[in-house]
Amino acid sequence: MGDYNQLLVLDLVRRDPGISRVELSQRTGLTAQTVSNICRRLVDAGLIEEAGRKEADTGARRTVFQVVAGGQYSVGLHIDPARTTLVLMNLAGEVEDRTSIPTPTTDGPEDALAAIVDAVGALVRRAGVPLPRVSGVGVSAPGPVQADAVVGPPNLRGWGVVRLREELERRLGLPVVLEKDTIAAATGELWAGGGTLSDFAFIYLGTGIGAGIVLDGEVKRGSSDNLGEIGHLSGDADGPRCTCGGRGCVAITSAPVHLVAAAVDAGTLPPVDLDDFLGVERALGRLCALADAGDERAEEIVGRSARAIARVAGNLANILDLDTVVLGGPNWPALAPTYLRIVPPITASLLTVGEVHGVGVRGTTLGEDGGAIGAACLVMSSVASARSDHLLLPR
Ligand SMILES: [Zn+2]
Incomplete structure (x- = not known):
């Protein structure tokens, strides 16, 4: 995805559709030339596009940008002991598809991990999204969590310490971020707000x-x-x-x-x-x-x-x-x-x-999918933002 400045510009375009190069330069502190180069790279990568022109205070007409919604996707996954919910979110922050499966209740995590891997694959295939366009999977799981693992969640029988991030990255071949369910849900609500x-x-x-x-x-x-x-x-x-x-x-x-x-x-x-x-x-x-x-x-x-x-x-x-x-x-x-x-x-x-x-x-405002939506926001933030908490979902 390139460097930090590129992420910063992409993040700003996503938060503020219709932003111009001059405004991007003012907001980031980057030079006009650097912003121009970054915008061109993002357009070439299919992540942002020109969205017409608007008149500035000076009377000049400036090209403005918006993200390409289908330019990138993230999967949000919420594991509740009763049900595991998945959403597919596009770069504009819209949920394009969702599904839920009963969380396997067999002893230990193996069946649940296998079911999650199947469900993620099915969701992405059903939406017809090419895998390279999926930037990662956010996982919202019952706590306690420690260093990318869940540690003996009380309602998941026989789980003990499960290195959920590592296990799912290996099986899915995608970057995974893990967050406790309550924190992911609050993140989703903040974005949606x-x-x-x-x-x-x-x-x-x-x-x-x-x-x-x-x-x-x-x-x-x-x-x-x-x-x-x-x-x-x-x-x-x-x-x-x-x-x-x-x-x-x-x-x-x-x-x-x-x-x-x-x-x-x-x-x-x-x-x-x-x-x-x-x-x-x-x-x-x-x-x-x-x-x-x-x-x-x-x-x-x-x-x-x-x-x-x-x-x-x-x-x-x-x-x-x-x-x-x-x-x-x-x-x-x-x-x-x-x-x-x-x-x-x-x-x-x-x-x-x-x-x-x-x-x-x-x-x-996010219904029963809030945990999964929050988890997807966390992926978007790790690939496309300097600070997740301040990104916004469309209303
Ligand atoms: Zn008590």
């Missing part, structure tokens, strides 16, 4: 519960890239006892397996195999549908989990002085109706600085 989001928490509602944090427009990663483990924050003082000794930790109160087990106990759902994550996810969907239809016991179970999340969200907003909380993750579409009714007022009522500013609570 198009500069409207600056200080927010992304609360990830999947098989596990976590948070991604963005402060001052920058995705935070913490000392070991594992920021956002909110599972042991209590949101329900009368909730069930947790393994940590506390009560009402959201890792329990708001985990799908807990909601489904409670619904089965209450006779609201028929018995479900609680070790089958995909089965639990589907049962959660049925439970939420019952709640939306006015079933009182279902409403109570889903509502109680929402109140716990709302309290934790309020505390995060207080600690970090956030103005926005975004709710998302694989189970968001099912949970949204109940959560959007219950969470915003409780979270807002907890805000200590409510006299100074409020806190907006809303659902993700």
